[in-house]
Amino acid sequence: xxxxxxxxxxxWLVAEAVDVLTETPRTRTLVLDVxxxxxxRAGQHVDIRLTAEDGYQAQRSYSIASAPGDGRLDLTVERxxxxxxxxxxVDDLLPGDRFELRGPIGxxxxxxxxxxxxxxxxxxGSGIAPLMSxxxxxAATASEVPTRxxxxxxxxxxxIYREELxxxxxxxxxxxxxxxxxxxxxxxxxxxERRIDDELLAEVAWPATERPLAFxxxxxxxxxxxxxxxxxxxxxxxxxxTERFGPTGG
Amino acid sequence: xxxxxxxxxGRRRDDVPPERIPPGQHATRxxxxxxAGPTPHTPLxxxxxxITGEVAEPRRWTWExxxxxxxxxxxxxxxxxxxxxxxxxxxEGVSVDTLLAEVETxxxxxxxxCDGGYTTNLPIEDVTDGKAWVAFAYDxxxxxxxxxxxxxxxxxxxxxxxxAKWVRGLRLTADDEPGFWETLGxxxxxxxxxxxxxxxx
Numbered sequence: 001x002x003x004x005x006x007x008x009x010x011x012w013l014v015a016e017a018v019d020v021l022t023e024t025p026r027t028r029t030l031v032l033d034v035x036x037x038x039x040x041r042a043g044q045h046v047d048i049r050l051t052a053e054d055g056y057q058a059q060r061s062y063s064i065a066s067a068p069g070d071g072r073l074d075l076t077v078e079r080x081x082x083x084x085x086x087x088x089x090v091d092d093l094l095p096g097d098r099f100e101l102r103g104p105i106g107x108x109x110x111x112x113x114x115x116x117x118x119x120x121x122x123x124x125g126s127g128i129a130p131l132m133s134x135x136x137x138x139a140a141t142a143s144e145v146p147t148r149x150x151x152x153x154x155x156x157x158x159x160i161y162r163e164e165l166x167x168x169x170x171x172x173x174x175x176x177x178x179x180x181x182x183x184x185x186x187x188x189x190x191x192x193e194r195r196i197d198d199e200l201l202a203e204v205a206w207p208a209t210e211r212p213l214a215f216x217x218x219x220x221x222x223x224x225x226x227x228x229x230x231x232x233x234x235x236x237x238x239x240x241x242t243e244r245f246g247p248t249g250g
Numbered sequence: 251x252x253x254x255x256x257x258x259x260g261r262r263r264d265d266v267p268p269e270r271i272p273p274g275q276h277a278t279r280x281x282x283x284x285x286a287g288p289t290p291h292t293p294l295x296x297x298x299x300x301i302t303g304e305v306a307e308p309r310r311w312t313w314e315x316x317x318x319x320x321x322x323x324x325x326x327x328x329x330x331x332x333x334x335x336x337x338x339x340x341x342e343g344v345s346v347d348t349l350l351a352e353v354e355t356x357x358x359x360x361x362x363x364c365d366g367g368y369t370t371n372l373p374i375e376d377v378t379d380g381k382a383w384v385a386f387a388y389d390x391x392x393x394x395x396x397x398x399x400x401x402x403x404x405x406x407x408x409x410x411x412x413x414a415k416w417v418r419g420l421r422l423t424a425d426d427e428p429g430f431w432e433t434l435g436x437x438x439x440x441x442x443x444x445x446x447x448x449x450x451x
Contacts, residue, residue, distance in 0.1 A: 009450025010435075014253075047333070047447075049274070050255040058260050059274040059333050084261045084276065092257050099255045105448065107434035108286050220283040224396055227288035237366055240288045 012049065013037060015073070015101040017093055023076060023160045027126055028090050029065060032073040034101060040064055042137040043110040043130045043215065043243075046075070046103030050085060060085045063129040063217075063243070064104065067136035073101075076160060078126035109215065109243045111137065117211035117239075118146040122196070122226045124218020125153060127245055128160050131217055135175065139168055146174045150204045152196055152222065154183040178204050196222065201229045208234030217243040270327055271335055272442035278334040281397065286430070289395050290365035290416050297400060299349075299384065300419035303361075306354040310419075313400070319344045322383065326406040328413070329442040341404055343385030346377045349420070357422035361429060362403050365416040369429035371438065372405065372412060374422070381407060384417065409440035409447070 019031035045063045066074035079090040111119065111134040121131045128151055138147060153159045159179065169177045180192035180200065192200055206212040214235055216226045223244045230240050266277040294313040302308045311319070323342045329335045361371050376382065385404040386393055393399035398415030405412045411431050432438055437446040445451060 010448045050258045050260070051253060052258050052260045053254050056260045056262065057274070058258075058276060061332050088255075088258050094256075097256050098253070099258075100253075105435065108430075220396070224283070224289060231288045237288050237290070242285060242287055244282070244284050 010102045010105070011036075012100045012102050014098055015048070016098045017095050018072070019095055020093060024158050026090070026158070027076055027078045027160055029074050029076045030089060030093065032075065032101070034073050037073060040068055040073075040104035040133075041107070041110045041112060042068055042133040044104035044106045044133075045130065046073075046101050047105060048075075048085075049100040049102075050088065051100070058085050061105070063133070065129040065132045065136075067133055067140045069140065070136070076126060076129040076132070106243075109217070109241050111213075111215060113138065113141055113143040113145060116145075116213055118148070118206045118213075120205055120212045120214040120230075121147065121149040122201075122214065122216040122218070122222075123149065123151045124196075124222030124226075125158070125245070126160065127216075127218030127222070127243070129217075130243060131215060132161055132164075134215065135165070135168060138175070139171075139173070142173070144174055146206075147176070148204060148206065149175070149177045150180065150196070150201070151177065152180045152182060152218070155181050156184075156186050156189075196226055196229070198229045198232060201226065202233060205230065205233060205235075208236075211236070212239065214240045215243075216240065218245060220244050266337065270337060272329055273445045274447075275329055275333055275335040275442065278336055281336060281339075282330065282332070282334060283396050284330065284332060285366075285396075285415060286368065287366055291395060292365050292400070292416070292418075294400060298418070299401070301349060301353050301422065302419060303421035303423055304355055304357040305422055309349075309352050311349075316344065316384075316401075317386070319348055321345075321386075324383070326404075328406050328410050331409040331411055331436065331440070331442075331447050335442075339406075340389050341383065341385045342387035342390075343383030343401070343404055345380060346382040346384065346403075346420070347380065349384065350374075350378060353422075355422050357424055359423045359426045361421045361423055361427055362412075362414040362417050363419055363421055364414050365418055367430075368414055368416070370403075370412050370414045371423075371427055371429045371432055372408070373426065373439070376408060376412075376439070377403075377405060377420075381405065407441070409437075409442050411436065412440050 015032040021029040
């Protein structure tokens with residue numbers, strides 16, 4: 001198991017947006033400068049706190065998408081239509097705006113290059129964010145751990161980090177990507193076109209005999225289906241790490 | 251110290267009594283699922299609930315024996331450390347008092363242990379005197395596996411990671427031994443009203 005995630009007290013820090021990147025129509029990446037940030041491990045998240053003029057506060061958790069040691073902190077946020085915090089972060093926040101943040105949080109859903117089997121990453125929607133931190137960390141450290149990503153989106157325009165993922169997969173360092181588009185596919189689409197199921201996972205996933213390490217992140221149903229399917233394929237439960245994004249009024 | 255985030259107004263819910271929402275939490279109507287690994291599925295024929303550790307005589311119940319114990323229905327608010335709270339949730343379960351009444355112990359702490367290897371630690375005073383249950387039904391239905399079925403611990407006055415899913419027993423201990431999340435930076439006790447989310451809170 002990974003070591004301790006948090007040493008001592010997690011104090012609230014001030015984050016300033018230095019850039020705001022549009023990833024898809026529903027998601028943006030906030031590039032943050034956080035003085036006093038002590039670093040993170042790939043897969044961890046932060047709590048953020050917004051304060052309105054009348055003192056009202058709202059707090060939420062977001063996964064970190066940037067690699068450890070990047071010198072910046074990226075949060076990729078998906079707009080939840082009736083949400084309280086995500087519409088502000090996706091639609092209203094501008095470079096120069098500030099909010100409070102503390103972390104890093106979570107020491108289990110964490111990838112570090114260590115001896116062991118190949119890595120399987122399963123992402124549903126914006127659940128790609130912490131897995132992207134792992135892939136960026138893998139690239140930055142020139143890790144050669146064979147790694148496969150299966151990424152499920154509604155349609156091509158919803159695929160976050162598409163160009164970067166294609167670039168990483170093209171550089172021949174042992175990273176392979178499979179996309180599945182569950183709602184609409186462009187003409188000539190050669191990827192998968194259905195929600196994940198046992199058969200799809202059996203095609204994409206490493207054989208259980210290789211003792212893979214799996215990270216699964218996405219909406220609850222996606223994670224339930226994916227983690228159960230991996231169990232049926234013979235993956236060791238302790239090597240299936242899950243993180244779930246539910247609609248929690250975000 | 252906090253400061254204003256430009257343009258943030260928030261969306262206060264007028265259907266939620268503010269005095270029931272701990273600091274930093276917000277009310278949700280759905281029931282999010284959070285777990286660190288796959289959902290275990292233990293057949294009820296293999297299922298037991300045990301009290302072990304610092305006890306004169308360990309005690310174990312089969313599913314039939316457990317379900318024959320007196321149970322209670324309760325309506326309570328629950329609070330997850332990931333900042334959602336859910337009000338007026340309806341549960342049915344066996345009071346931990348009922349289970350502990352069958353063992354002799356001087357232990358001051360318990361570690362709940364679960365299918366899948368999850369553990370969480372609690373002071374014994376947080377699970378006695380009508381404060382904790384081993385719950386087998388939610389909203390009048392058997393508890394779904396993804397929500398911890400067949401049974402989960404229910405300790406609603408603490409953050410919900412203490413309400414361990416798929417719980418299989420309580421190990422009584424002399425010392426407060428950090429469990430799964432408590433080892434990974436989360437607070438040893440987890441009182442939402444004191445916002446005890448992480449170490450040092």
